[in-house]
Amino acid sequence: MKILLKDVLVVTQNQSREIFHGSVLIEDGFIREVSEGSIDANPETVISGKYAVLPGFINLHTHVAMSIFKGMGDDVPLDKFLEITFTLDARRDAEDIHAGAMLGIAEMLHSGITTFVDFYYSEDVIARAAEKAGIRSVLCWCTLDEEFTTQRGKPLQNAETFIREHRGKPLIIPGVAVQGVYVASDETWLKAREIAEKYGTVCTYHLAETKKEVYEFAKTGRGRPCEHLEKIGFLSQNQIAVHCCYLLRKEIKALAKNGVSVAHCPASNMKLASGVAPVSAMVEEGINTGIGTDSNASNNTLDIVREARIAGLLQKVMFGNPALLPAQTLLDMITVNGAAALGMKNKIGSIETGKRADLVVFNLEHPSLAPADRGNIVPGIVYSASQGAVEYVIVDGEIRVEHGRVNGEEKIVEAAENARRKFPGVFKSG
Numbered sequence: 001m002k003i004l005l006k007d008v009l010v011v012t013q014n015q016s017r018e019i020f021h022g023s024v025l026i027e028d029g030f031i032r033e034v035s036e037g038s039i040d041a042n043p044e045t046v047i048s049g050k051y052a053v054l055p056g057f058i059n060l061h062t063h064v065a066m067s068i069f070k071g072m073g074d075d076v077p078l079d080k081f082l083e084i085t086f087t088l089d090a091r092r093d094a095e096d097i098h099a100g101a102m103l104g105i106a107e108m109l110h111s112g113i114t115t116f117v118d119f120y121y122s123e124d125v126i127a128r129a130a131e132k133a134g135i136r137s138v139l140c141w142c143t144l145d146e147e148f149t150t151q152r153g154k155p156l157q158n159a160e161t162f163i164r165e166h167r168g169k170p171l172i173i174p175g176v177a178v179q180g181v182y183v184a185s186d187e188t189w190l191k192a193r194e195i196a197e198k199y200g201t202v203c204t205y206h207l208a209e210t211k212k213e214v215y216e217f218a219k220t221g222r223g224r225p226c227e228h229l230e231k232i233g234f235l236s237q238n239q240i241a242v243h244c245c246y247l248l249r250k251e252i253k254a255l256a257k258n259g260v261s262v263a264h265c266p267a268s269n270m271k272l273a274s275g276v277a278p279v280s281a282m283v284e285e286g287i288n289t290g291i292g293t294d295s296n297a298s299n300n301t302l303d304i305v306r307e308a309r310i311a312g313l314l315q316k317v318m319f320g321n322p323a324l325l326p327a328q329t330l331l332d333m334i335t336v337n338g339a340a341a342l343g344m345k346n347k348i349g350s351i352e353t354g355k356r357a358d359l360v361v362f363n364l365e366h367p368s369l370a371p372a373d374r375g376n377i378v379p380g381i382v383y384s385a386s387q388g389a390v391e392y393v394i395v396d397g398e399i400r401v402e403h404g405r406v407n408g409e410e411k412i413v414e415a416a417e418n419a420r421r422k423f424p425g426v427f428k429s430g
């Protein structure tokens with residue numbers, strides 16, 4: 001299958017962040033050619049118009065199957081939120097997890113996400129949904145101590161079995177997750193690290209999300225959570241620490257030294273009143289930092305562009321400096337930084353010959369984005385564009401959003417509505 005993007009604005013996100021009018025040729029899932037001029041090809045499909053093409057966006061943290069729980073745990077602090085979600089999780093079945101995942105994936109595609117990192121149990125069900133939708137995913141099976149889990153079987157064993165069964169699939173990277181210090185012993189942390197290393201995959205975990213988490217943990221005499229994870233030798237490359245609202249400078253340095261990436265989830269942190277992650281300090285210390293939407297229960301949207309906008313605004317107002325996290329950095333966070341966090345820098349995150357064809361095409365004539373040109377396209381994307389400006393999304397060379405529509409989305413929404421009805425009494429409405 002050959003697709004030619006012809007005479008469009010190409011925002012490459014390559015090393016020198018080149019932006020030019022030109023063409024991109026996609027063939028067999030790869031970006032075959034990128035040119036400032038025209039490309040001589042015989043494509044099946046031509047996409048041409050007042051468009052900007054960017055690398056597909058990368059969402060570093062979500063719990064996609066929770067998408068049917070919108071409006072379920074609003075306006076409460078994190079401990080109460082977790083109590084509600086753990087109760088709901090215990091009542092879930094494969095069918096409603098699948099329906100929730102399909103809905104969340106459709107929503108993510110709408111905002112130009114082509115790769116997401118998921119954090120949940122039942123990742124085998126979510127894998128089926130991701131494969132069906134044709135999105136790239138890094139699915140990390142949630143582990144925690146057995147006494148706290150609602151999963152059937154042993155979480156660490158479940159994670160390893162899942163990884164073994166899903167390795168080598170073209171669009172799925174199976175990984176492992178740890179819920180957090182409040183439900184995981186040192187043994188669980190180190191075993192999760194061992195599993196990730198054994199299979200050369202990603203390990204992700206919630207870290208220092210709330211003040212309460214940090215203080216309660218410190219009361220046990222083991223120091224602060226991040227400090228403790230460093231002390232037990234847990235920190236390493238191929239890890240994504242999520243949230244990190246409460247880190248001391250020395251802890252930021254420890255993450256940087258060990259090559260840990262951070263997934264910043266500003267909207268979820270704001271909505272739960274958890275805190276503000278010191279992202280500009282992290283960037284200063286050289287931590288590779290990307291962005292996650294977190295789930296539809298705590299955010300309640302999976303729109304990564306909106307999330308990038310919030311990330312920028314929040315650092316600026318928090319630290320009284322409008323120069324913090326400029327538009328280009330925000331775009332980097334949802335493209336190249338996301339790819340680096342996943343160890344996929346050579347595969348995705350920019351528009352360069354030889355990379356996988358994960359792309360998002362914006363309509364420059366959409367009122368939210370116009371008037372747009374080469375000079376203002378980067379702030380245009382992160383500060384101005386709404387989801388309505390997303391015209392096409394291509395994953396691995398296949399068109400997954402066409403003229404702003406995900407194929408079969410009516411059925412996806414219907415299945416999600418049916419799944420939600422299985423949780424009567426939980427929701428205020430419906």
Ligand SMILES: [Zn+2]
Pocket residue numbers: 061062063119206242294295
């Ligand atoms: Zn989370």
